[in-house]
Amino acid sequence: MTKPRTLFDKIWAAHLVHTQEDGTCLIYIDRHLVHEVTSPQAFEGLRVSGRKVRRPDLTIAVADHNVPTTDRSKGIADPESRTQIETLEQNVRDFGVPYYAMDDVRQGIVHIIGPEQGMTLPGMTIVCGDSHTSTHGAFGALAFGIGTSEVEHVLATQTLIQKPAKNMRITVDGDLPPGVTAKDIVLAIIGRIGTAGGTGHVIEYAGSAIRSLSMEGRMTVCNMSIEAGARAGLIAPDETTYAYAKGRPHAPKAGQWEAALAYWRSLPSDPGAVYDKEIVIDAATLVPHVTWGTSPQDVAPVTGHVPDPAREADPARRSALERALAYMGLTPGTKLTDVRIDKVFIGSCTNGRIEDLRAAAGIARGRKVAGHVQALVVPGSGLVKEQAEREGLDRIFLDAGFEWREPGCSMCLAMNADRLEPGERCGSTSNRNFEGRQGRGGRTHLMSPEMAAASAIAGTIADPRAA
Amino acid sequence: MQKFDKLTGVAAPLAMINVDTDMIIPKQHLKTIKRTGLGKALFDEMRYEADGSEKPDFVLNQPAYRKAQILVAGANFGCGSSREHAPWALLDFGIRCILAPSFADIFHNNCFKNGILPIPLPQETIDKLMDDARKGANAQLTIDLETQEIVRPDGEVIKFRIDDFRRHCLLNGLDDIGLTMQKGGDVDSYEARQKTAQPWLAMAQD
Numbered sequence A: 001m002t003k004p005r006t007l008f009d010k011i012w013a014a015h016l017v018h019t020q021e022d023g024t025c026l027i028y029i030d031r032h033l034v035h036e037v038t039s040p041q042a043f044e045g046l047r048v049s050g051r052k053v054r055r056p057d058l059t060i061a062v063a064d065h066n067v068p069t070t071d072r073s074k075g076i077a078d079p080e081s082r083t084q085i086e087t088l089e090q091n092v093r094d095f096g097v098p099y100y101a102m103d104d105v106r107q108g109i110v111h112i113i114g115p116e117q118g119m120t121l122p123g124m125t126i127v128c129g130d131s132h133t134s135t136h137g138a139f140g141a142l143a144f145g146i147g148t149s150e151v152e153h154v155l156a157t158q159t160l161i162q163k164p165a166k167n168m169r170i171t172v173d174g175d176l177p178p179g180v181t182a183k184d185i186v187l188a189i190i191g192r193i194g195t196a197g198g199t200g201h202v203i204e205y206a207g208s209a210i211r212s213l214s215m216e217g218r219m220t221v222c223n224m225s226i227e228a229g230a231r232a233g234l235i236a237p238d239e240t241t242y243a244y245a246k247g248r249p250h251a252p253k254a255g256q257w258e259a260a261l262a263y264w265r266s267l268p269s270d271p272g273a274v275y276d277k278e279i280v281i282d283a284a285t286l287v288p289h290v291t292w293g294t295s296p297q298d299v300a301p302v303t304g305h306v307p308d309p310a311r312e313a314d315p316a317r318r319s320a321l322e323r324a325l326a327y328m329g330l331t332p333g334t335k336l337t338d339v340r341i342d343k344v345f346i347g348s349c350t351n352g353r354i355e356d357l358r359a360a361a362g363i364a365r366g367r368k369v370a371g372h373v374q375a376l377v378v379p380g381s382g383l384v385k386e387q388a389e390r391e392g393l394d395r396i397f398l399d400a401g402f403e404w405r406e407p408g409c410s411m412c413l414a415m416n417a418d419r420l421e422p423g424e425r426c427g428s429t430s431n432r433n434f435e436g437r438q439g440r441g442g443r444t445h446l447m448s449p450e451m452a453a454a455s456a457i458a459g460t461i462a463d464p465r466a467a
Numbered sequence B: 001m002q003k004f005d006k007l008t009g010v011a012a013p014l015a016m017i018n019v020d021t022d023m024i025i026p027k028q029h030l031k032t033i034k035r036t037g038l039g040k041a042l043f044d045e046m047r048y049e050a051d052g053s054e055k056p057d058f059v060l061n062q063p064a065y066r067k068a069q070i071l072v073a074g075a076n077f078g079c080g081s082s083r084e085h086a087p088w089a090l091l092d093f094g095i096r097c098i099l100a101p102s103f104a105d106i107f108h109n110n111c112f113k114n115g116i117l118p119i120p121l122p123q124e125t126i127d128k129l130m131d132d133a134r135k136g137a138n139a140q141l142t143i144d145l146e147t148q149e150i151v152r153p154d155g156e157v158i159k160f161r162i163d164d165f166r167r168h169c170l171l172n173g174l175d176d177i178g179l180t181m182q183k184g185g186d187v188d189s190y191e192a193r194q195k196t197a198q199p200w201l202a203m204a205q206d
């Protein structure tokens, strides 16, 4: 009998092109997603060495980080952002790479459009010069972020030099209590294992609470694997996955669908497969979570308080905590729901999908954003925006006083005009609360779309279950 | 790629855990389309006031460390975004080697592609090296990749170990792409196999 294998082991083995004596592997890449920030130097590298893109047909490019979320007919005001996007447009022309332009309805955040277009499928290897490539792992695809030198390597060779990761399994079993979302699951996991908890590992999320999630929810969980230190997250493909993929523009067509399905069904981890690390979480114990500090592991139940550094035994942790609270302008012991916010951002590759917007709209319906709060809703793609508008979500948001924007990364990293001013505090559905992430001196509290909508209305961090 | 074999230089102490790539190079500097010139923006928000003047307390602004070539830092260095601008900025400033208890995966990888040597070491060793680094320009460290040794200012030798293939590439300044191109035949036959086994992987073009 062959040794039981994990989902990761199977995908890895299926993509080995060459293995060196020391265990360094050359693996084949099925899909390469390209965006404007991490690709210019890679294309430049190709040009300098006279190389071509080996498989432009397996590559797709889109501009998302720098694009304005306001009226685009006027072009891009910031000259550097404009140059970066024009450079991408020149590069895709020169190298024959397919591209969704800014006025294409399919344009959006790279990690939203891959799944939406059916480019992300089970069993694949998917890379992008972007750490949140882990999102695509929700389909049972091995998907991870790479640096620009590796982007160039994939462009030139359609392969990557890698060593296999270790296997880690996080099992979340049981029924999720009402009002607890995929975002809360992943924030709770990061709070528990820390931002280096998954380093060197690929995390496979398993258990009935994970299986009960929609594809959108699974993407939210896998998205933040990188915040848990893992390069990739994985969820075994199942009927939910196949139903989502079927009929999408780049999904296997009739005639090939059955063969693909048969292969995908062989992918889930074998019974008895061994993991290097195992974590088990009881779903019934989970509650809505929010971050209070400047690392995604600085997380607490929304019913909790700002922690006291004096009670931290480890000196390195204590000084990090003191620094975080000083930066965040928070006093130990403050009730989190007493923390007043200035802005709300609903969007990003973590929570910018249709289901996220529905959830936020469900809370916003018939209510009003607090007078001192500016609240932005930024759909993850043009198609998400269209769908939301068909469902009338834009009206709900606009009536409640939210701003309804064009798709892109927006205030998740504030490379475009959407950003926090120094000292401003934001309830954000994105994935990083690092110092300065949403604008120099800006203060970020990570939360679910439900909590973000509830907080916009309350004007403070708010428990969505009470809204 | 620049080779890395042996380096003797000043080490700057950065006693912080979870130094993320947003700190190393904040997003306003990601709009460049070049690899060079990022050194002045390294650690931007920790290093400069909002008006652009230097914060005198920040380690790389202190006279002893302005030419540091080595960084000694806390655990999980380089976490966060995959931006290769982080190692580019470090390199452009002159940092060639980083010593820390642990590194985030993508950053760790990116260093090797740019001739920077990241060395993970036990916390006790980092504590000693941090003390050395705090002594400023009078306490230089020597990093020898060939022998995989660090020599402390007092002469003590600390052994470290780097993956053989990565060490070989760094010592010789080898370009990965060139190496992989030599395996073009393997890639061709892999593609041929995949085409029959999983024809749906070809992306429908429009």
Ligand code: SF4
Pocket (backbone or CB within 6 Å): A064, A065, A109, A110, A111, A130, A132, A348, A349, A350, A408, A409, A412, A413, A430, A431
């Ligand atoms: S939404 Fe944020 S995390 Fe996602 S790709 Fe854009 S910048 Fe990165």
